[in-house]
Every structure is written in C-alpha cells, then in structure tokens.
Amino acid sequence: xxxxxxxxxxxxxxxxxxxxxxxxxxxxxxxxxxxxxxxxxxxxxxxxxxxxxxxxxxxxxxxxxxxxxxxxxxxxxxxxxxxxxxxxxxxxxxxxxxxxxxxxxxxxxxxxxxxxxxxxxxxxxxxxxxxxxxxxxxxxxxxxxxxxxxxxxxxxxxxxxxxxxxxxxxxxxxxxxxxxxxxxxxxxxxxxxxxxxxxxxxxxxxxxxxxxxxxxxxxxxxxxxxxxxxxxxxxxxxxxxxxxxxxxxxxxxxxxxxxxxxxxxxxxxxxxxxxxxxxxxxxxxxxxxxxxxxxxxxxxxxxxxxxxxxxxxxxxxxxxxxxxxxxxxxxxxxxxxxxxxxxxxxxxxxxxxxxxxxxxxxxxxxxxxxxxxxxxxxxxxxxxxxxxxxxxxxxxxxxxxxxxxxxxxxxxxxxxxxxxxxxxxxxxxxx
Amino acid sequence: xxxxxxxxxxxxxxxxxxxxxxxxxxxxxxxxxxxxxxxxxxxxxxxxxxxxxxxxxxxxxxxxxxxxxxxxxxxxxxxxxxxxxxxxxxxxxxxxxxxxxxxxxxxxxxxxxxxxxxxxxxxxxxxxxxxxxxxxxxxxxxxxxxxxxxxxxxxxxxxxxxxxxxxxxxxxxxxxxxxxxxxxxxxxxxxxxxxxxxxxxxxxxxxxxxxxxxxxxxxxxxxxxxxxxxxxxxxxxxxxxxxxxxxxxxxxxxxxxxxxxxxxxxxxxxxxxxxxxxxxxxxxxxxxxxxxxxxxxxxxxxxxxxxxxxxxxxxxxxxxxxxxxxxxxxxxxxxxxxxxxxxxxxxxxxxxxxxxxxxxxxxxxxxxxxxxxxxxxxxxxxxxxxxxxxxxxxxxxxxxxxxxxxxxxxxxxxxxxxxxxxxxxxxxxxxxxxxxxxxxxxxxxxxxxxxxxxxxxxxxxxxxxxxxxxx
Numbered sequence: 069x070x071x072x073x074x075x076x077x078x079x080x081x082x083x084x085x086x087x088x089x090x091x092x093x094x095x096x097x098x099x100x101x102x103x104x105x106x107x108x109x110x111x112x113x114x115x116x117x118x119x120x121x122x123x124x125x126x127x128x129x130x131x132x133x134x135x136x137x138x139x140x141x142x143x144x145x146x147x148x149x150x151x152x153x154x155x156x157x158x159x160x161x162x163x164x165x166x167x168x169x170x171x172x173x174x175x176x177x178x179x180x181x182x183x184x185x186x187x188x189x190x191x192x193x194x195x196x197x198x199x200x201x202x203x204x205x206x207x208x209x210x211x212x213x214x215x216x217x218x219x220x221x222x223x224x225x226x227x228x229x230x231x232x233x234x235x236x237x238x239x240x241x242x243x244x245x246x247x248x249x250x251x252x253x254x255x256x257x258x259x260x261x262x263x264x265x266x267x268x269x270x271x272x273x274x275x276x277x278x279x280x281x282x283x284x285x286x287x288x289x290x291x292x293x294x295x296x297x298x299x300x301x302x303x304x305x306x307x308x309x310x311x312x313x314x315x316x317x318x319x320x321x322x323x324x325x326x327x328x329x330x331x332x333x334x335x336x337x338x339x340x341x342x343x344x345x346x347x348x349x350x351x352x353x354x355x356x357x358x359x360x361x362x363x364x365x366x367x368x369x370x371x372x373x374x375x376x377x378x379x380x381x382x383x384x385x386x387x388x389x390x391x392x393x394x395x396x397x398x399x400x401x402x403x404x405x406x407x408x409x410x411x412x413x414x415x416x417x418x419x420x421x422x423x424x425x426x427x428x429x430x431x432x433x434x435x436x437x438x439x440x441x442x443x444x445x446x447x448x449x450x451x452x453x454x455x456x457x458x459x460x461x462x463x464x465x466x467x468x469x470x471x472x473x474x475x476x477x478x479x480x481x482x483x484x485x486x487x488x489x490x491x492x493x494x495x496x497x498x499x
Numbered sequence: 500x501x502x503x504x505x506x507x508x509x510x511x512x513x514x515x516x517x518x519x520x521x522x523x524x525x526x527x528x529x530x531x532x533x534x535x536x537x538x539x540x541x542x543x544x545x546x547x548x549x550x551x552x553x554x555x556x557x558x559x560x561x562x563x564x565x566x567x568x569x570x571x572x573x574x575x576x577x578x579x580x581x582x583x584x585x586x587x588x589x590x591x592x593x594x595x596x597x598x599x600x601x602x603x604x605x606x607x608x609x610x611x612x613x614x615x616x617x618x619x620x621x622x623x624x625x626x627x628x629x630x631x632x633x634x635x636x637x638x639x640x641x642x643x644x645x646x647x648x649x650x651x652x653x654x655x656x657x658x659x660x661x662x663x664x665x666x667x668x669x670x671x672x673x674x675x676x677x678x679x680x681x682x683x684x685x686x687x688x689x690x691x692x693x694x695x696x697x698x699x700x701x702x703x704x705x706x707x708x709x710x711x712x713x714x715x716x717x718x719x720x721x722x723x724x725x726x727x728x729x730x731x732x733x734x735x736x737x738x739x740x741x742x743x744x745x746x747x748x749x750x751x752x753x754x755x756x757x758x759x760x761x762x763x764x765x766x767x768x769x770x771x772x773x774x775x776x777x778x779x780x781x782x783x784x785x786x787x788x789x790x791x792x793x794x795x796x797x798x799x800x801x802x803x804x805x806x807x808x809x810x811x812x813x814x815x816x817x818x819x820x821x822x823x824x825x826x827x828x829x830x831x832x833x834x835x836x837x838x839x840x841x842x843x844x845x846x847x848x849x850x851x852x853x854x855x856x857x858x859x860x861x862x863x864x865x866x867x868x869x870x871x872x873x874x875x876x877x878x879x880x881x882x883x884x885x886x887x888x889x890x891x892x893x894x895x896x897x898x899x900x901x902x903x904x905x906x907x908x909x910x911x912x913x914x915x916x917x918x919x920x921x922x923x924x925x926x927x928x929x930x931x932x933x934x935x936x937x938x939x940x941x942x943x944x945x946x947x948x949x950x951x952x953x954x955x956x957x958x959x960x961x962x963x964x965x966x967x968x969x970x
Contacts, residue, residue, distance in 0.1 A: 444896055447811070448898055451810065451811060451898070457809070457810055457811065458810075458811050459811070460811075460813060460896075462816050472816075475814075475816060478771070478814075479814060481771050482771035482772075482773040482774060482809075482812065485770060485771045485774050486771075486773070486774060486808065486809045486810075486812075489774060489808050489809075490808050493806050493808060
C-alpha cells in the first residue's frame with residue numbers, strides 16, 4: 069500500500085494538540101509541581117471536582133485509544149495477554165495494562181505518572197470496576213474512591229438517585245480527594261469551574277447543530293471524536309476549554325456560511341452524497357482507513373451517539389453552579405451509556421429526523437458490552453420507526469486483529485450502494 | 500437491433516455470467532470454477548453465457564417448429580451437449596499436453612520420468628473416451644459444468660487402479676498441471692465448433708442406427724432421429740448458421756461478487772453482490788421480502804422492499820463456517836464428491852448434533868463421531884443442519900422472515916440444505932411462509948447484476964454507456 073499523504077488538519081485540531089502537549093508535559097512533572105494524579109474514566113467524569121482540588125486527571129481509556137491510533141495497541145494487548153488476560157477481555161483494558169507494563173509512556177513521549185487516586189466515577193460499565201481492581205494491584209499505594217452510578221432503568225433519573233449520588237460525593241469522593249490532595253473542598257472554586265463548563269457546553273451544542281445544515285460543515289463522528297476531546301475529558305471547566313470551543317465554533321460557522329464541507333485527513337470531502345447517523349465507538353487502530361471509506365463514498369456523519377459518552381448537552385443538560393453537587397450527580401447519570409435502550413432508540417430517532425439523515429449505521433464493538441448490548445434491537449426499532457436503511461458492521465476499539473478491512477469495506481460498499489439505489493428509486497417515484 | 504445486458508458474478512468458488520434481453524429474460528448462462536486468475540474466470544463464464552444465449556435464440560426462433568416436431572427439440576439439445584463436449588475436448592487436450600510437459604520438467608530421473616510418462620499416456624487414453632461417452636450419451640454437460648471436477652474424478656479413478664507407489668508422483672503432476680490448463684482462456688470460433696459438433700452428432704446417430712443392441716432404451720424422438728437426422732439437419736442448418744453469425748450487442752454490464760473489484764469493468768459498473776442477489780431474487784419472485792444467499796465463503800441474510808431494493812442485511816463475520824466451502828471441506832474429509840453430500844445426507848435417519856462452528860474442528864468432530872459408530876449419513880444430516888442453524892441466526896439478526904422467502908446461491912442446489920432450511924424456517928416463522936428455490940438460484944447474483952446493467956442506463960449512475968460486441 070502506498071504511504072498515505074500527510075493528513076489535513078483543522079486549526080482547532082492544532083490548538084487541541086497544543087493543549088494536550090501541555091497537559092502531558094504537566095503530568096510528567098507532576099511530582100516536581102507537587103500535583104496529585106487521579107486516574108478516572110470518561111463517562112460521567114468528575115473533572116470539575118478534580119480540577120477544584122488542583123489535581124491532574126489521567127484517562128486510561130484515552131491512553132488506550134491514543135495507543136490504538138499510534139499503532140501501539142497490538143503490542144500492548146499481547147503483553148497483557150501474556151500476563152493472563154483472556155482474548156475476550158475488553159481491549160481498552162488490555163491495551164492500558166500493556167502500556168503500563170511498558171513504562172506508561174504517553175502520546176507525547178513523556179512518562180505518565182503513577183496514580184495517587186483511582187477514582188471510579190462510573191459503574192455503568194462493569195469492566196471499569198475490574199479494570200481498576202487490576203490497576204490497584206499494579207499501584208497498591210494509590211487511594212481508591214468509588215462512585216456507584218445508578219442506571220436509568222426506568223428511563224429517567226429520580227430524586228432518590230440524585231440524593232444517593234450526592235451522598236456518595238459528600239461522604240466518599242470529596243473526603244478522599246481532600247485526603248489525597250491535601251486541599252480543602254472549596255465550593256466557590258467548583259462553582260467557577262462549572263460556570264466555565266456551561267459556556268463550553270453552549271458552544272459545543274451549537275457546533276454539533278451546524279450539522280443540520282445541508283451540506284454539513286462538520287463530520288460529527290470522525291471529526292466529532294476530536295472535537296469532543298476537551299469537553300469530555302480533562303478540560304471542561306477551564307478557560308482554555310471555553311476558548312477552544314469558541315475558536316472551533318467560529319471556524320465551523322464560517323465553513324457553514326460558505327457552504328464548505330467537512331475537513332478530513334484526505335482533504336475537504338468533495339460532495340455530501342449521504343448523511344448518516346452512527347451508533348457506537350469508532351475503531352481506533354485503522355481510524356484513518358475507516359474514515360477514508362466514508363470520504364470516498366461521500367458519506368458525512370451528521371450525528372453520532374459516541375460523541376455523547378461525555379454527556380448529552382445537546383438534549384439540554386447543563387451544570388448548575390448554584391447546586392454544584394446535585395448537578396454533577398445528574399451529569400454522571402446522564403451520560404449516553406447510562407441511558408436505557410428505549411431512551412437510546414428515542415435519541416437516535418430524534419437525530420435521524422432532526423439532522424435529516426439518509427441512513428443509520430452501527431459500528432458494533434466486539435469488546436464493549438456497554439455499547440454493543442441491544443444494538444440489534446436498536447437497529448430493528450430505528451428501521452421500523454424511521455424507514456431509513458440501516459447498516460451493521462463489526463470491529464473493535466484497539467485490537468488490530470479485529471479490524472478486517474476487506475470485510476468492513478465490502479459491507480460498507482454494499483450499504484452505500486443500497487442508499488444510492490434507494491435515492492434513485494425514490495427520486496423516480498416522486499417525479 | 501436487439502439489446503442485451505450482461506451480469507458477471509465473480510464468487511469465491513464459482514464465477515457466473517448471465518445475459519438478459521430487454522424484458523429481463525435470461526437468455527444465456529455460464530458458470531465456471533473461479534480460478535486464481537479472476538479475469539480469466541469471468542471471461543470463461545461470459546463466453547459460455549454467449550454460447551448458451553445463441554442456443555436460446557435458436558430455440559426461440561424455432562419455437563413453433565419445435566412444438567410441432569419433437570425431434571427438432573431433441574436434435575438441438577443433443578447438439579448443445581456435443582457442442583459442450585467439443586469445447587471440453589480442446590481443454591482436455593491442453594491438459595494432456597500440460598501433464599506431459601510437467602512430467603518432463605519435474606522428474607529428473609530418466610527411468611522415473613519415462614515410467615510416469617507411460618502411465619500418463621495410458622490414463623489419457625483411458626479417460627478420454629469415457630468422458631466423450633458421458634457427454635454424448637449421458638448428458639454429462641447438464642449434470643456438471645466444471646472441467647476440473649469432471650477430469651479430476653476420471654483421473655483419480657485411473658490413478659487408483661495403479662500401484663500405490665505411483666499415487667504421489669501422479670498426483671503431483673496433476674496438481675502442477677491443472678491450474679495452468681484451467682487458467683487459459685481458449686477462444687473458440689462458434690461457427691467452426693458448431694459444425695464440428697454437427698459432424699460428431701451425426702456420427703452418434705449413425706452409430707445408433709448401426710448398433711441395434713444399444714437401441715433398447717431409446718426414446719421416441721431418438722428413434723426418429725436415428726432415421727431422419729440428415730433431413731432434420733438440413734432443415735435446421737440455415738437457422739444454426741444464422742445464430743452462429745448473430746452479433747450479440749452487449750449494451751451494458753455489471754460486475755458483482757467477491758472478486759468484483761478485480762473485474763476489468765469500469766468502477767461504476769461494479770455492484771455489491773448483496774444488492775444483486777436481492778434484485779435477482781426479487782425479479783424472479785416479486786413478493787419476496789427476505790432473501791438468504793449461501794455462497795462459497797459468505798452467508799447473507801437480506802431484507803428487500805417492494806422494488807427489490809435492500810433495506811438491511813447481515814453477513815457472517817470473521818468466520819466462514821456454514822458456507823459452501825465448509826461443505827467442500829467436509830466432502831474432502833469424507834473422500835466423496837461435493838455433489839454426493841446432499842443426497843447422502845438425505846438418507847439420514849436421525850440428526851447427529853454437530854457442535855463445532857469452526858470448519859476445521861467440524862472435520863475433527865466428524866472423525867470422532869465416525870469412531871463412535873455414528874452412520875455417515877446421520878453425521879452428514881447433522882452437518883447440514885448445523886449450516887442452516889447458523890444461517891437462521893443471521894436471518895434472525897437481519898429481522899426475520901416475512902411472508903415470502905427466497906433461497907439463492909450455489910448451496911441452494913443441495914437437497915439436504917433445502918430440507919433443513921424448509922424445516923427450520925417453518926418451525927421458526929410458521930407454516931404460512933412461502934419458500935422459493937429456483938433452478939437458477941446460483942445465477943441470481945449475476946441476474947441481478949444484468950438487471951442493474953439494464954436499468955442503470957436510465958439512471959445517472961454509469962458513465963459507461965459504451966456497447967461492446969461479444970464475439
């Protein structure tokens with residue numbers, strides 16, 4: 069295969085890269101700076117609280133996906149398997165453990181410090197629990213804090229659930245954070261961070277909604293996973309995060325005004341032939357190849373559920389600085405994978421209608437039960453409710469052995485041809 | 500001038516070509532083993548389809564005469580068999596030369612080489628007349644269209660008669676010769692070949708009239724032909740020459756199947772096999788809403804709408820157990836031919852459960868069950884059921900079966916597969932489901948392709964509207 073040409077990047081991507089570089093450099097100097105390090109997870113994360121205690125976050129999931137994109141996950145996974153982790157274990161976990169076994173070197177080449185606190189902030193994914201049990205064995209000196217997040221079984225959050233979460237925050241999480249950081253809990257500091265969060269969220273929602281334009285100026289999945297980085301992980305609550313989203317919003321709005329199409333690593337997509345809604349995380353090991361199949365077919369993702377793992381801000385949720393802990397509790401329980409299946413179907417249906425999508429595609433992930441369970445039901449239900457053609461492909465997060473390019477391309481080609489034929493027939497019918 | 504459309508379905512095991520007319524009617528079919536060289540396989544299938552189409556046109560032109568005179572119909576169908584043999588004969592000679600050539604270069608030891616050469620010459624002498632006889636008198640051409648299968652069966656038969664020590668060198672020569680012989684496309688002059696076939700056919704009839712012993716089981720038409728073939732031939736000759744000179748104007752074509760990307764077709768003439776199978780099946784059975792296709796290496800459960808357009812599909816992922824190749828592997832393991840598998844499984848008195856979802860493990864399980872004393876046909880019954888169980892799971896994933904169900908693909912020729920499929924579809928989706936299996940089921944993908952080729956001229960899809968003339 070020919071070496072791919074250098075990827076085309078947006079300005080905001082360059083800013084984000086600078087933010088990340090700074091973050092990893094800070095992490096590598098955490099000891100010297102006297103800062104404590106918290107390992108935690110993306111869904112329903114407590115970033116404002118972490119930052120309120122002046123601690124530095126590390127997201128093992130993000131490290132794993134970065135390793136996948138840097139083509140290092142294959143080796144890391146093998147090392148974890150040598151330790152005894154089975155072939156069926158979540159590949160994020162194995163990749164992360166493999167990376168730690170290999171010196172815990174982050175994407176910038178700097179070493180990621182050991183955790184002072186293992187903060188299990190989301191229990192909707194059972195694997196997270198087991199993951200941190202393993203990390204606890206690797207880092208026996210780290211403190212552990214666990215927040216048990218009730219699932220939205222009944223399709224809504226109850227007051228009792230919120231109270232239960234707040235109680236845990238007050239009695240378990242905050243005291244552990246005070247102990248580890250040596251700082252007292254400062255509600256005013258937290259409120260200030262939450263006010264910034266709200267500003268970033270407002271921009272983020274407006275950015276996502278530019279995809280309602282025809283043509284869409286953004287790809288809400290492949291580019292969306294870059295856009296969502298700061299708000300869903302380490303930066304929400306910071307001023308630089310607000311700046312980043314303001315910059316991105318200006319950039320995207322300008323593109324929308326000029327009717328420009330999404331920027332992809334191969335260049336600006338020449339034509340918006342299909343508008344799709346996608347469910348499920350992307351594959352990271354062959355991310356660019358995967359994206360290119362869509363680029364080649366003129367398929368633009370106008371909405372995705374994966375970009376909502378860090379919260380459903382587009383459905384109206386905002387932090388409330390006046391009731392910080394309650395609103396954090398609601399944030400934790402409101403992330404996409406904590407919704408029940410009927411809620412997920414409703415959300416996807418809404419996206420398909422509001423974003424005027426031509427099709428719905430599921431990328432089902434072998435190692436992620438939180439996402440993949442129920443997807444066939446979701447697919448059937450969406451097909452019945454909306455009548456748009458549905459597609460189903462399978463791959464994995466970061467295990468390169470589970471990305472079969474020929475198979476995926478074959479299915480996607482069939483799917484796109486299916487959409488194309490349908491368009492022609494429907495056009496002929498309406499003439 | 501009549502316009503024709505070509506669909507080529509380049510599958511992982513077989514390559515199919517279908518030619519249709521402007522009424523979507525199949526007028527020509529061609530099928531061959533898919534070889535390492537995909538474009539040769541496509542060409543061979545296409546050549547066959549055009550020959551077949553000429554015979555179709557001949558029969559169509561003589562429709563009323565054939566009705567009135569059954570000996571005309573018989574003469575034409577006999578001629579088609581002999582015509583197939585004539586092509587086969589040329590390929591057989593190529594293979595013979597290839598076998599001798601391989602032997603000459605492969606064996607360094609003079610004595611061994613000469614010994615093998617002698618055997619090869621004898622084998623060749625022995626199987627040639629047998630094959631000819633099967634073509635001319637037993638309608639071999641319509642039973643099995645694959646050169647490799649036919650020759651390898653006869654070759655093995657002869658090798659097995661010889662000393663065990665010769666088995667390995669003779670099979671080595673075979674393995675090294677069959678692919679190059681198969682991978683060569685031989686261009687035939689239809690007119691020349693059909694006249695050769697006529698001569699050969701007349702010899703057959705003459706032979707029949709002279710050899711009275713062999714006439715006991717002849718049907719009425721053959722008895723008439725035995726007397727009047729010269730006369731029949733004279734009246735048909737003008738029509739035969741006419742179809743031999745006919746120009747087939749292929750207005751547009753579509754390539755599909757596993758190897759579609761390798762076809763020498765323009766990009767916009769390539770269609771996914773999922774769409775083509777569905778479109779073809781829907782054309783034949785317009786009420787079909789669910790299509791199951793079991794091919795060489797994949798199983799597809801497809802849902803279609805009233806236009807024959809795919810609304811969703813599911814395919815086997817990562818593992819090809821339960822597809823055609825699985826059956827091929829099992830046939831090898833049991834040392835029987837693929838065509839015998841289904842009929843043998845039909846003899847099953849009980850279903851032996853086969854647990855393995857992996858082809859290779861199923862082979863091991865088969866040996867284990869044989870050791871445990873299970874009967875061959877019962878094990879085969881279990882294996883066939885296992886295939887359908889996997890297909891049922893894909894069907895369920897794709898949304899289930901609605902009112903009418905069509906089964907396509909090469910595996911649809913296997914009676915045991917059909918038996919278990921019918922059983923399980925009815926068991927799971929009720930007795931009211933109509934199950935369609937067409938004799939052309941293996942050609943559905945190519946048919947769908949040809950139909951797309953015909954329609955796409957009006958749609959804005961293909962830039963290629965260039966007609967091409969097929970010789």
